[in-house]
Amino acid sequence: MGEKDIGNEDVGLSLSLSLSLGRGCSSSPPPLKPQRSVPMNNINEKSSWNELFQLLPQAMPLTEKLNMQNAVDRSTDMRPLFGGGINMNSMPSTAETPPDCNQDNRDSSPNNSSLSSGSGCKRSEREEDNGAAVAGIELASCSRGSDDEDGGGGEAARKKLRLTKEQSMLLEETFKQHNTLNPKQKQTLAKELNLRARQVEVWFQNRRARTKLKQTEVDCEYLKRYCENLSEENRRLQKEVQELRTLKLSPQLYMHMNPPTTLTMCPSCERVAVSSASSSASTAHVPALQSNCNNSLGPNIQRPVRVNTWPFDSPISRP
């Protein structure tokens, strides 16, 4: 399948996602992601993403931001919707969910160790699931799997469920709104989808995990680029230092040189003006720049411009 390729390509094209934050700081990479410091129940990856996008560099066109968002979304969201050969079976395997199953072996773990930890076995969900099963979840049509429900053991062969297109779509839509569900939402959604609450829960867990994975890939790509740009910048600066040293060694040349060039930026519109330190004429165009903007800092405030290693913010490939 080429889907992964597409995903990677998108990632490659869309790296800048989180990067946003590095603007103006070329010495240390920006935080890639807001760190979690809240109870896990409150995690809302979506909102983090939104924050990230809000922080994207202003220089980045909106379409680019959207493309990035779409790229990530596409890489994870669209597949279930447009993947070929969608199997419409929706039946939770009866091997997994015997109609009269009302105890903890719902998950049909081969070693039946789901009770081992007490905390990891999600008792309530099993209870919920039982409720869902009672509510008729098991009545969903099953296009396959009828041959393994008689498998006696049943637990050994777990038949893989494929969600229907409609189910996937609704799950995706819900995930876009909130990437975690409270029990009530879970139940409601499960009922709507004709699935067990546990299945909805698992789907959301997987979705979060895989979204995170994609984000990690994007972050890695960004860091890679960031590093490359730093290296490039370093090389450039070293070359510049070398040139200056050379000039210093030949004072005659040095004397005929123009004074060092500095860059100044209009604080409001952030347009850059090149000026010579001793040339009043050349500095004149900073106020000229500022004449077009409402600069709250006043026209005389100029700040030096740092060379930005932000990969998408400035042309790196300088001559």
Added chain:
DNA sequence: AATTATGAATGCTTTACCTCA
């Protein structure tokens, strides 16, 4: 046959809540 996508299982951590000394 190999690969990819994805549903599911398992074990662990974190957090909230309760009980008790």
Added chain:
DNA sequence: GGTGAGGTAAAGCATTCATAA
């Protein structure tokens, strides 16, 4: 009554497996 320790449940995450496509 306030407080810290210990236990428990619930929820989420990371990892892994299994299987459909």
